[in-house]
Amino acid sequence: MEKIIAGKTIHVNEEGYLTALSEWDKSIASEIAKEEGVGELGDRHWQVIEYLQGQFKQEIPLSIRKIGKSGVVGIEEFYALFPQGPLKKASKIAGIPKPASCI
Amino acid sequence: MKKLVILGAGTAGTMMANHLRSELDKHDWEIDVIDHRQDHYYQPGFLFLPFDIYKPKDLVKSISSFIPKGVNLVSDKADKIVSGEKKVVMQNGDVIHYDILIIATGCDIAPEEVEGMNGAEWKKSVFDFYSFEGSLALRNKLRTWKGGKLVVHITEMPIKCPVAPLEFAFLADSYFKHKKMRDKVEITYVTPLSGAFTKPKATAVLGHLLDDKHINQVNDFGIRKVDNENKKIIDYEGREVPFDLLVTVPTNKGDAVIERSGLGDDLNFVPTNKATLQSLVSPEIFVIGDATNIPASKAGSVSHFEAEILTENIKRFIKGEPLKEEFDGHANCFVETGNGKALLIDFNYTHEPVEGTFPFPGIGPLRLLKESRMNHMGKLAFRWIYWNMLLKGTHIPFVPTQMKTAGKHF
Numbered sequence: 001m002e003k004i005i006a007g008k009t010i011h012v013n014e015e016g017y018l019t020a021l022s023e024w025d026k027s028i029a030s031e032i033a034k035e036e037g038v039g040e041l042g043d044r045h046w047q048v049i050e051y052l053q054g055q056f057k058q059e060i061p062l063s064i065r066k067i068g069k070s071g072v073v074g075i076e077e078f079y080a081l082f083p084q085g086p087l088k089k090a091s092k093i094a095g096i097p098k099p100a101s102c103i
Numbered sequence: 104m105k106k107l108v109i110l111g112a113g114t115a116g117t118m119m120a121n122h123l124r125s126e127l128d129k130h131d132w133e134i135d136v137i138d139h140r141q142d143h144y145y146q147p148g149f150l151f152l153p154f155d156i157y158k159p160k161d162l163v164k165s166i167s168s169f170i171p172k173g174v175n176l177v178s179d180k181a182d183k184i185v186s187g188e189k190k191v192v193m194q195n196g197d198v199i200h201y202d203i204l205i206i207a208t209g210c211d212i213a214p215e216e217v218e219g220m221n222g223a224e225w226k227k228s229v230f231d232f233y234s235f236e237g238s239l240a241l242r243n244k245l246r247t248w249k250g251g252k253l254v255v256h257i258t259e260m261p262i263k264c265p266v267a268p269l270e271f272a273f274l275a276d277s278y279f280k281h282k283k284m285r286d287k288v289e290i291t292y293v294t295p296l297s298g299a300f301t302k303p304k305a306t307a308v309l310g311h312l313l314d315d316k317h318i319n320q321v322n323d324f325g326i327r328k329v330d331n332e333n334k335k336i337i338d339y340e341g342r343e344v345p346f347d348l349l350v351t352v353p354t355n356k357g358d359a360v361i362e363r364s365g366l367g368d369d370l371n372f373v374p375t376n377k378a379t380l381q382s383l384v385s386p387e388i389f390v391i392g393d394a395t396n397i398p399a400s401k402a403g404s405v406s407h408f409e410a411e412i413l414t415e416n417i418k419r420f421i422k423g424e425p426l427k428e429e430f431d432g433h434a435n436c437f438v439e440t441g442n443g444k445a446l447l448i449d450f451n452y453t454h455e456p457v458e459g460t461f462p463f464p465g466i467g468p469l470r471l472l473k474e475s476r477m478n479h480m481g482k483l484a485f486r487w488i489y490w491n492m493l494l495k496g497t498h499i500p501f502v503p504t505q506m507k508t509a510g511k512h513f
Contacts, residue, residue, distance in 0.1 A: 014303075015303075061396070061398075063259075063260075064259070064295075064325060065259065065369060065370070066369055069369065075325070075327075075339055076327075076339055078339075079325065079339040079340050080340075083340060084323050084340070085297055085322075085323040086325075088297065088323075
């Protein structure tokens with residue numbers, strides 16, 4: 001379905017995840033972050049988002065455990081940055097699909 | 104003479120031994136199955152054992168009784184797979200060379216992955232029901248438990264049979280009602296997921312059932328540790344859930360032989376092509392069942408559907424033909440909901456569980472995503488089907504390998 005975020009028309013699935021990363025930009029991310037209750041995105045948020053997008057482009061499945069071992073962010077900080085379901089929220093903000101680690 | 108080796112004689116490995124012995128020419132192909140264990144457990148029964156619905160003897164038979172004639176059962180422990188040299192090195196030093204290897208080493212609980220989980224309270228007030236020993240110990244505990252806070256908990260995904268912890272909560276509600284002590288037990292369901300299940304429509308139905316049965320839900324709970332002293336679990340955001348009895352599903356990991364062989368991901372699951380079941384490690388290595396990293400449920404029904412496609416693909420591989428890219432992630436699971444009822448879910452990679460009829464569109468007799476006694480009878484009948492048909496690789500009548508969309512309400 002289509003959705004207007006930050007004045008741009010983008011495509012999302014029924015849960016609000018972008019269906020094409022190519023439609024993503026930082027203003028869209030900031031807007032989704034507000035909707036998700038994450039608030040203003042700082043440097044650490046952007047570093048995590050960049051890492052998640054990089055993993056997605058390499059088709060590497062994501063899990064909280066893997067992110068904790070990545071050296072990019074520890075599990076506790078990851079939760080602090082994206083409270084209440086960090087992987088799910090961070091993925092939505094990063095414009096990548098909901099991780100398949102919940103099947 | 105060429106050799107095909109199956110590593111693991113659990114549900115998936117045993118099915119493959121039966122399928123392949125009848126499909127491959129005995130003069131051309133020798134088949135070895137490697138497994139050091141003696142007992143084959145009916146794992147779906149681990150859910151029922153704690154509630155005295157099944158007895159231990161209902162759940163165990165010998166591995167060797169399901170390995171067909173013409174297949175060598177090697178009852179020793181494998182140390183590692185050396186994929187570059189196409190050999191399996193055994194712990195006793197023996198070496199088994201293969202032309203084709205099927206990895207069917209499954210997965211198991213790893214409570215040591217969470218701080219304090221297998222601490223002082225392990226098997227005292229902290230239990231699992233994903234192992235025979237754990238399930239039996241929990242049965243003994245429940246028989247004399249006086250009530251209090253029961254917490255049913257999932258550590259992290261993926262886990263074997265993702266609906267089992269929900270079923271455990273439903274059956275616990277039923278069990279304590281039956282014992283006339285439901286008012287003395289507060290049941291809380293704690294999950295790292297945002298809802299009762301992974302797929303939206305089933306989550307709505309199952310979430311309602313939790314409410315109906317007065318089972319509290321705590322979602323998005325990423326456990327950091329088990330506090331044995333104060334009997335509570337604590338998550339990464341500092342949330343605490345107190346318990347008198349914790350029934351947890353610990354982290355599930357693939358077998359240590361995968362780690363020793365350097366073939367797995369960080370949970371020892373083997374990277375596998377999700378449509379062909381060929382490993383991404385080496386073309387002559389295939390993977391089936393809980394050992395794979397494919398995004399399908401880790402369940403016996405999934406292994407059953409995989410086995411039919413993998414058998415075809417092994418035959419094609421031998422002939423040098425392209426592999427069938429046909430595995431669709433099909434899973435078909437009865438979900439016990441307590442009080443002699445169950446619901447049934449049927450889904451795959453792309454289609455979530457929905458309402459409808461099964462296996463005959465419009466007729467049933469089984470109802471999808473709706474509670475019924477018939478579904479419960481189906482679940483109980485499944486034990487007979489498991490021992491007598493599934494392990495032997497017999498096709499289950501009317502249940503297709505690939506999921507069908509007819510009769511379903513998408």
